[in-house]
Amino acid sequence: MQDISAYVAKNKERFINELIQLLKIPSVSADPAYSPDVIDAAAYVKTSLLEAGCDTVEICETKGYPIVYGEKIIDPNLPTVLVYGHYDVQPPDPINLWDSPPFEPVIKTTDLHPEGAIFARGACDDKGQMYMHVKALEYMVQNNDLPCNVKFMIEGEEEVGSENLSEFVANNKEKLTNDIILISDTGMIAKDVPSITTGLRGLSYVEVEVTGPNRDLHSGLYGGAVANPINILTKMIASLHDENNHITIPGFYDKVEELSKEDRAEMAKAPFNLEHYQNALKIASVYGEKGYTTNERNSIRPTLDVNGIWGGYTGAGAKTVIASKAYAKISMRLVPNQDWKEITQLFKTHFESLAPAGVTVKVTPHHGGQGYVTPIDHIGYQAASKAYEATFGKTPIPQRSGGSIPIVALFEKELNSKTILMGFGLDSDAIHSPNEHFGVWNYLKGIETIPHFYHHFTELTK
Amino acid sequence: MQDISAYVAKNKERFINELIQLLKIPSVSADPAYSPDVIDAAAYVKTSLLEAGCDTVEICETKGYPIVYGEKIIDPNLPTVLVYGHYDVQPPDPINLWDSPPFEPVIKTTDLHPEGAIFARGACDDKGQMYMHVKALEYMVQNNDLPCNVKFMIEGEEEVGSENLSEFVANNKEKLTNDIILISDTGMIAKDVPSITTGLRGLSYVEVEVTGPNRDLHSGLYGGAVANPINILTKMIASLHDENNHITIPGFYDKVEELSKEDRAEMAKAPFNLEHYQNALKIASVYGEKGYTTNERNSIRPTLDVNGIWGGYTGAGAKTVIASKAYAKISMRLVPNQDWKEITQLFKTHFESLAPAGVTVKVTPHHGGQGYVTPIDHIGYQAASKAYEATFGKTPIPQRSGGSIPIVALFEKELNSKTILMGFGLDSDAIHSPNEHFGVWNYLKGIETIPHFYHHFTELTK
Numbered sequence: 001m002q003d004i005s006a007y008v009a010k011n012k013e014r015f016i017n018e019l020i021q022l023l024k025i026p027s028v029s030a031d032p033a034y035s036p037d038v039i040d041a042a043a044y045v046k047t048s049l050l051e052a053g054c055d056t057v058e059i060c061e062t063k064g065y066p067i068v069y070g071e072k073i074i075d076p077n078l079p080t081v082l083v084y085g086h087y088d089v090q091p092p093d094p095i096n097l098w099d100s101p102p103f104e105p106v107i108k109t110t111d112l113h114p115e116g117a118i119f120a121r122g123a124c125d126d127k128g129q130m131y132m133h134v135k136a137l138e139y140m141v142q143n144n145d146l147p148c149n150v151k152f153m154i155e156g157e158e159e160v161g162s163e164n165l166s167e168f169v170a171n172n173k174e175k176l177t178n179d180i181i182l183i184s185d186t187g188m189i190a191k192d193v194p195s196i197t198t199g200l201r202g203l204s205y206v207e208v209e210v211t212g213p214n215r216d217l218h219s220g221l222y223g224g225a226v227a228n229p230i231n232i233l234t235k236m237i238a239s240l241h242d243e244n245n246h247i248t249i250p251g252f253y254d255k256v257e258e259l260s261k262e263d264r265a266e267m268a269k270a271p272f273n274l275e276h277y278q279n280a281l282k283i284a285s286v287y288g289e290k291g292y293t294t295n296e297r298n299s300i301r302p303t304l305d306v307n308g309i310w311g312g313y314t315g316a317g318a319k320t321v322i323a324s325k326a327y328a329k330i331s332m333r334l335v336p337n338q339d340w341k342e343i344t345q346l347f348k349t350h351f352e353s354l355a356p357a358g359v360t361v362k363v364t365p366h367h368g369g370q371g372y373v374t375p376i377d378h379i380g381y382q383a384a385s386k387a388y389e390a391t392f393g394k395t396p397i398p399q400r401s402g403g404s405i406p407i408v409a410l411f412e413k414e415l416n417s418k419t420i421l422m423g424f425g426l427d428s429d430a431i432h433s434p435n436e437h438f439g440v441w442n443y444l445k446g447i448e449t450i451p452h453f454y455h456h457f458t459e460l461t462k
Numbered sequence: 463m464q465d466i467s468a469y470v471a472k473n474k475e476r477f478i479n480e481l482i483q484l485l486k487i488p489s490v491s492a493d494p495a496y497s498p499d500v501i502d503a504a505a506y507v508k509t510s511l512l513e514a515g516c517d518t519v520e521i522c523e524t525k526g527y528p529i530v531y532g533e534k535i536i537d538p539n540l541p542t543v544l545v546y547g548h549y550d551v552q553p554p555d556p557i558n559l560w561d562s563p564p565f566e567p568v569i570k571t572t573d574l575h576p577e578g579a580i581f582a583r584g585a586c587d588d589k590g591q592m593y594m595h596v597k598a599l600e601y602m603v604q605n606n607d608l609p610c611n612v613k614f615m616i617e618g619e620e621e622v623g624s625e626n627l628s629e630f631v632a633n634n635k636e637k638l639t640n641d642i643i644l645i646s647d648t649g650m651i652a653k654d655v656p657s658i659t660t661g662l663r664g665l666s667y668v669e670v671e672v673t674g675p676n677r678d679l680h681s682g683l684y685g686g687a688v689a690n691p692i693n694i695l696t697k698m699i700a701s702l703h704d705e706n707n708h709i710t711i712p713g714f715y716d717k718v719e720e721l722s723k724e725d726r727a728e729m730a731k732a733p734f735n736l737e738h739y740q741n742a743l744k745i746a747s748v749y750g751e752k753g754y755t756t757n758e759r760n761s762i763r764p765t766l767d768v769n770g771i772w773g774g775y776t777g778a779g780a781k782t783v784i785a786s787k788a789y790a791k792i793s794m795r796l797v798p799n800q801d802w803k804e805i806t807q808l809f810k811t812h813f814e815s816l817a818p819a820g821v822t823v824k825v826t827p828h829h830g831g832q833g834y835v836t837p838i839d840h841i842g843y844q845a846a847s848k849a850y851e852a853t854f855g856k857t858p859i860p861q862r863s864g865g866s867i868p869i870v871a872l873f874e875k876e877l878n879s880k881t882i883l884m885g886f887g888l889d890s891d892a893i894h895s896p897n898e899h900f901g902v903w904n905y906l907k908g909i910e911t912i913p914h915f916y917h918h919f920t921e922l923t924k
Contacts, residue, residue: 029779030777030778030779030780030781031777031778031779032778090781090783091775091777091779091781093775093777093781094678097677097678159781160779160780161780187683201682203682203782205780205782207780212745213743213744213745214743214744214745215559215743215892215895215896215897216556216559216894216895216896217743217894217895218865218893218894218895219765219767219769219793219795219894220663220665220795220863220864220865220866221649221760221863221864221865221889221893222760222864223760223765223767223793223795223864224750224751224759224760224763224764224765224767224795224864225748225749225750225756225757225759225760225864226743226745226748226749226750227745227747227748227749228767228768230767230768230769230770230771230790231699231700231703231766231767231768233696233771234695234696234697234699234700234768234771235696235700235703237693237696237700238693238696238697238699238700238701239700241693241697281675281676281677281679281688282675282676283674283675283676283688283689283820283821284819284820284822285689285818285819285820286687286688286689286820287687287688287689287818287819287820287821288686288687288688289686294687295687297686297687298683298684298685298686298687301686302686303681303685303686304693305681305685305686305690305692305693305784306690306692306693306696306773306774307681307692307774307775307780307781307782307783307784307785308692308773308774308775308776308781308783308785309692309695309696309771309772309773309774309776309788310771310772310773310776311768311770311771311772312768312769312770312771312791313553313555313769313770313791314770314771314772314789314791315492315493315553315555316492316493316494317491317492317493317553317622317828318492318622318623318667318669318769318791318793318828318829319492319552319553319555319621319769319770319791319894320665320667320769320793320866320894321552321769321770321894321895322767322769323769323770326771327776328692329774329775329776329780329781331681331685331780331782333681333682333685333686356747356749357746357747357749358745358746358747358748358749359745359749360746366779366780367780401682401683402682402683402684402685402686402687403680403682403683404682404782427683430677431680431683432678432679432680432681432781432782432783433677433678433679433680433783434677434678435677
């Protein structure tokens with residue numbers, strides 16, 4: 001394992017260039033216009049896995065985008081690591097806020113990344129982090145240093161809810177048998193503060209449509225006399241939080257676990273500087289549920305956020321119109337024990353009940369997933385902890401994330417395996433935002449750390 | 463005057479075709495992309511006025527779109543009618559809801575228009591209604607039947623707030639001297655219920671921008687911990703109405719005139735069928751300020767409507783983002799005595815005060831105008847009433863409109879003249895909406911009625 005640093009240093013340029021080629025493919029799964037590109041990205045992943053040393057790689061068709069499955073089985077008696085990742089990316093909107101085109105990767109230095117960072121949509125989420133695993137495999141195969149079996153399952157619909165993955169997993173339980181699942185699709189606290197994500201929030205994502213009159217109306221002739229769908233929509237959304245920023249949907253908190261004072265005190269030990277947090281976002285104040293800290297609000301508490309809203313005239317100048325329809329995309333982050341399907345139904349029932357006479361409301365669920373927790377006494381967590389110790393020189397901090405990877409709960413249910421979330425991104429990487437990037441240092445550190453996990457995990461299962 | 467019916471019948475096809483040529487010019491003043499077309503429309507109006515018999519016509523440049531001024535002075539001792547209209551039109555959005563392209567006029571019959579209606583943006587508002595006056599002049603000149611002087615002032619910025627008209631009017635008081643102003647830019651109750659608009663609402667139109675974090679954020683990692691500008695915007699807008707749909711801006715109602723029981727009883731005599739109104743809009747119920755009827759809500763009461771809202775991800779599928787910014791266009795219809803500049807300032811102060819720490823708010827006034835009332839004992843009103851009697855066979859009903867023509871109040875202030883609003887459109891004409899149209903019957907009836915106004919007005923001034 002001493003070789004890994006030297007191997008990474010020697011192949012650094014090639015590792016970066018291979019990732020850049022993948023980042024050039026605009027594999028936006030949410031927008032059908034990019035459909036051929038999403039397919040191209042799958043083909044690129046297949047080729048990469050074969051070149052890295054997989055014995056077989058298949059493009060597994062689904063009703064949506066395909067899943068790339070690859071494996072290298074060296075001994076059925078040895079443990080098996082299943083690597084999950086995704087090759088699709090978020091839409092790049094709003095494009096005008098990018099400093100360089102989202103699909104023309106460039107390397108630039110920043111204060112946090114003096115070694116340079118790769119700027120492109122998907123650089124961190126998840127192409128860069130997924131590709132670390134491909135290159136870690138290459139190292140282990142090239143250097144006869146692979147201690148166990150490995151399987152890869154790289155999908156193309158993570159950013160649109162992994163709708164077809166559950167069927168694939170349910171139908172391929174045998175093929176996907178494993179002892180631990182390894183995912184790099186989260187972050188760490190800081191470059192000098194390695195951390196492992198032990199919890200994820202669940203998600204319920206819906207779209208709502210409020211319809212008033214059967215056509216757009218002149219706001220002078222009809223203003224004040226008919227329900228304006230935009231005004232009504234704002235009233236309905238506003239009522240979803242009370243004055244303490246608690247969510248008002250009946251039953252919403254019924255299954256939310258209240259952490260003990262001790263657990264909250266333990267969490268509060270993680271390094272956090274409120275002033276720095278606010279400065280980084282250029283906000284004068286944080287904002288959220290009364291009675292909880294910022295780090296609690298974004299991890300152990302459920303939320304409801306509008307992700308998009310539109311209706312009426314949005315062009316230049318003024319148009320005195322009452323729109324016939326108004327729309328919003330709304331997502332709720334859930335905590336473990338909240339069932340996303342139940343929450344989606346609670347939302348739908350409540351939201352529809354808010355509509356006054358004069359409008360009709362349609363609630364369309366987009367997708368969702370359950371929350372998840374990994375105990376820190378699990379051997380997978382311990383192997384990961386030792387791997388970080390080897391490359392960072394310090395013990396990583398266990399951390400609950402506010403994000404969602406709905407398929408982690410699915411894997412546990414269908415494959416009966418725990419998942420280890422070894423993230424190497426930083427909060428400042430701007431995933432899902434303009435100018436997404438991934439530090440070159442982080443990318444290479446990930447490649448270096450992963451083989452250590454394989455070794456420690458194999459040791460610990462003996 | 464017996465000739466007018468015959469003249470209209472004889473020239474009907476030509477009158478329609480000339481209007482269609484004007485409607486083909488997409489003179490959308492709100493969108494700079496249409497700028498050359500707006501200029502083309504002004505040129506078309508100039509040519510039409512000259513052909514109709516004006517002695518001189520000028521294209522008067524402004525800081526924005528030009529004003530077309532024309533006149534025919536037959537005797538300085540006779541009274542002068544000033545006709546106002548506009549050649550610009552509302553944006554055609556949303557275009558996909560038009561049954562035929564907005565700038566390719568077609569004539570189709572409808573239940574209300576068995577004689578056919580011209581479908582195009584601007585057909586009624588205001589190209590069709592403005593062109594009636596051009597053709598009425600043509601009749602009077604051709605038949606030696608013009609009893610007084612006439613001036614035309616046709617502008618190209620009515621749909622964006624007539625920003626440059628006030629300066630033009632203030633600088634050209636001598637040129638614009640008149641005894642009465644005549645405008646057709648409103649509607650009538652029904653084809654068999656002629657009406658004259660005696661009151662207009664004022665307008666204050668603003669755009670608001672709420673800014674939270676300095677970039678779009680991942681809603682999982684930041685959700686619940688920072689103010690989401692869209693959620694905040696919905697809360698701020700929702701709070702602008704209370705549970706009785708009264709507007710909550712402090713001072714907003716201070717100058718609103720409460721009509722007497724008698725006045726309200728008089729208004730209530732106008733024919734109105736709530737069921738028919740609701741059916742026409744396909745709504746289950748009307749909605750508005752407690753304590754007022756539908757016809758009061760849309761005429762004598764001020765309102766606040768969101769005309770457009772946008773923010774975050776609005777494309778296909780789902781994007782789990784917290785937008786950095788959210789926007790809305792908001793307009794308030796005002797009643798006489800409410801000063802639009804004062805109301806705009808009250809709105810701005812109040813709206814800014816609603817912003818919680820964690821967001822910043824910007825309020826940008828677009829434009830506005832004062833409300834207006836014409837007394838029914840004015841000779842202009844009486845001349846119009848007699849004109850309708852001559853062509854409709856019944857006395858028109860005086861009516862307060864919910865719409866705004868801000869320049870009417872300006873004309874009174876600068877030119878010291880009252881305005882007569884002879885509208886020939888119907889509520890169902892869908893002005894400002896997809897499938898705007900203007901009945902051929904209404905168009906021709908307007909051309910026929912206008913010369914009667916000139917005669918009666920000249921008689922009454924003697």
